[in-house]
Each structure stands twice: as structure tokens, then as C-alpha cells.
């Protein structure tokens with residue numbers, strides 16, 4: 001089988017496995033247990049706080065997984081599941097789990113702008129991906145290592161959404177592709193990628209990877225990981241942040257007027273319909289938290305911007321922790337007024353009453 005072709009879990013491993021390569025690492029190599037590309041809204045910096053408040057758990061759920069920051073940084077527990085609605089993300093984690101060497105092969109590429117645009121077109125506008133998206137949804141065994149490797153490479157070459165279709169008049173000179181620091185030889189870099197992706201595959205070995213709406217993962221005791229009376233489940237909810245705090249408050253029945261409809265997130269590529277869908281999603285998550293937070297076997301952490309979910313504190317005995325990011329990708333911009341910079345001091349996590357260790 002060519003490593004260029006999509007495959008199933010049962011398929012033989014990649015071309016690279018024919019070369020004399022022995023993976024030298026295991027999932028215990030902690031520095032390798034991180035997503036190989038930058039991800040908007042990634043939460044690796046607050047993992048220690050969430051771990052402390054979750055304490056000993058038997059199940060872990062990330063319904064809005066993205067770069068899977070929490071799962072990757074924790075020791076495994078008995079029942080773990082990642083979910084995302086983004087098929088590129090789901091394909092990436094499926095492919096890493098099943099054939100890390102093929103993904104490494106496709107992610108191993110120098111940074112060249114012509115390739116970036118060509119691969120961007122292939123990944124985000126071509127028919128090939130429509131087919132892959134369909135198959136990812138229809139076939140739980142399906143993955144495409146080339147799509148996964150190119151996705152990781154492209155997101156590591158440039159800042160923000162440039163890879164996803166925005167052509168900039170001034171080229172960005174940041175981003176070294178996947179794998180930093182830069183290795184002295186091609187072969188050393190290739191081996192490093194195989195080690196890295198292999199360690200991720202080891203870590204994800206027992207992790208279920210789901211593709212769809214977040215609610216599927218929180219709708220029943222078994223999907224939440226509550227299998228018996230000793231089960232304690234950590235639920236890490238990190239939905240996209242609201243565009244309008246007032247609109248969310250109105251959807252929750254906590255306010256009657258919208259006074260700040262344009263208060264927004266850093267992501268500025270959404271149309272108004274999408275924005276109100278995000279606000280509805282945030283309200284739905286808040287509503288689920290109101291209903292589920294009193295379950296002592298659930299330890300729920302909910303991420304958002306300051307004020308988004310304060311009704312959980314005032315009306316439902318939740319606690320909150322505010323923190324500051326380094327501004328994410330927006331901090332790399334020369335402009336001083338980007339929303340990412342503005343939002344960096346507004347990050348908050350709300351913890352349900354079942355959490356420990358405050």
C-alpha cells in the first residue's frame with residue numbers, strides 16, 4: 001500500500017516502516033505528548049489547574065477536543081474519549097493513533113510557500129476532502145494519513161488562518177513546519193517526527209475518538225463514563241467563545257436586551273449566522289452545566305471569557321478561576337488592538353461543585 005493513500009486501521013503500515021527505523025520512545029516521554037501544530041484556543045497552559053481540580057478520576061471526556069491538550073498532558077485513566085466536530089481534527093487524531101509513521105512521512109516537509117498554497121487548495125477547497133469528510137463520518141475505521149500530515153505541516157508553517165485560505169499580501173516568515181527545533185539533517189528530523197508521533201499513538205491507544213456534536217458525549221451516563229457507583233468523570237468543556245455576552249445572557253433568560261452584540265472572539269472569519277450559532281452553542285453548554293453540575297460524580301471544567309458563565313457561580317455553587325494567556329496567535333501581530341490581545345486577560349474556567357482541591 002502506498003503511504004499516499006487513505007487507509008483503514010487494518011491496512012499495513014507506511015513506507016517508512018520498510019526503512020531501518022526503530023521507534024525509541026514511549027508515551028512516557030512527556031515532552032513528546034503535545035499536539036504537533038498550534039491550535040487556536042489551545043489550553044495546554046492551564047492543564048495543571050484542571051488536573052488539580054479534577055483529582056482522581058476514572059473517566060475523562062474532551063467533547064471539544066481540538067489539540068487534545070488536557071488528555072495528552074495527563075496520565076491515562078481507564079475510560080477516555082475525545083470528540084470534535086471538525087473532520088480535519090478527527091482525521092488527524094485517528095491517523096496518528098493508527099499509523100503515526102505515515103502521518104510523520106507526510107508532515108515531514110520543508111516550508112515552501114508554493115506548496116503551502118497548493119496543499120491549502122487541496123485540503124480546503126478540493127473534491128478530495130469532500131470525499132474524505134464523507135468517509136470519516138460513514139466509516140469509523142477510515143483515516144487519511146496524507147491529509148493528516150499535510151494539515152499538521154500547513155498549520156505549523158504560518159500564523160493563524162493563513163493556511164486555511166487567507167492569502168496575505170506580506171508573507172509570514174514565521175513557522176518552521178512541524179518539528180522545532182530544526183534538526184541538522186533531514187534524517188534526524190524524520191526520526192524525531194516518527195518518535196514524536198509514535199509517542200502520541202501510544203498515549204492515544206485506549207482513547208476513543210469521536211466525530212460529531214459535543215452533546216453526544218454528555219447525553220447518557222455511559223457516554224459520560226459513569227459506568228458504576230465508583231465512577232468519577234472529568235468533563236473538560238472548551239467550546240468556542242461567545243461573540244456576544246449579552247446575546248448569550250438573553251438566550252439563558254438572564255437578560256432581556258442585547259447591549260454589546262459585537263463583543264467578540266479573535267476568530268473574525270465567521271458570518272453573522274455563524275456568530276449567533278456560536279452564541280447558541282455557548283448557551284446550550286451553560287444550560288447543560290446548570291443541569292449536570294450538581295451530580296457529585298461529575299467534575300466539570302468549563303472554559304470561556306470573563307462573565308460568560310458567572311450565573312453558574314451565583315446560582316449553582318460553581319467556582320471560577322481567571323487566568324491570562326500570552327495572547328495566543330494574536331500576540332504575534334504588530335497591531336496593538338487585536339482582539340486576541342484584548343481577550344487574553346479575560347480567560348476564565350468555571351468548576352462544578354463536584355471538583356476537588358480549591
Ligand SMILES: C[S@@+](CC[C@H](N)C(=O)[O-])C[C@H]1O[C@@H](n2cnc3c(N)ncnc32)[C@H](O)[C@@H]1O
Pocket residue numbers: 039040041042043044063064065066067068069070083084085086089212213214215238239240241281
Ligand atoms: C476552543 S477549541 C478547543 C481547544 C482545545 N481545548 C485545545 O486545547 O486545543 C473549540 C473546539 O470545539 C470544536 N467544536 C465547535 N463546535 C462544536 C460542536 N458543536 N461539537 C463539538 N465540537 C465543536 C471546534 O472544532 C474546536 O476544535
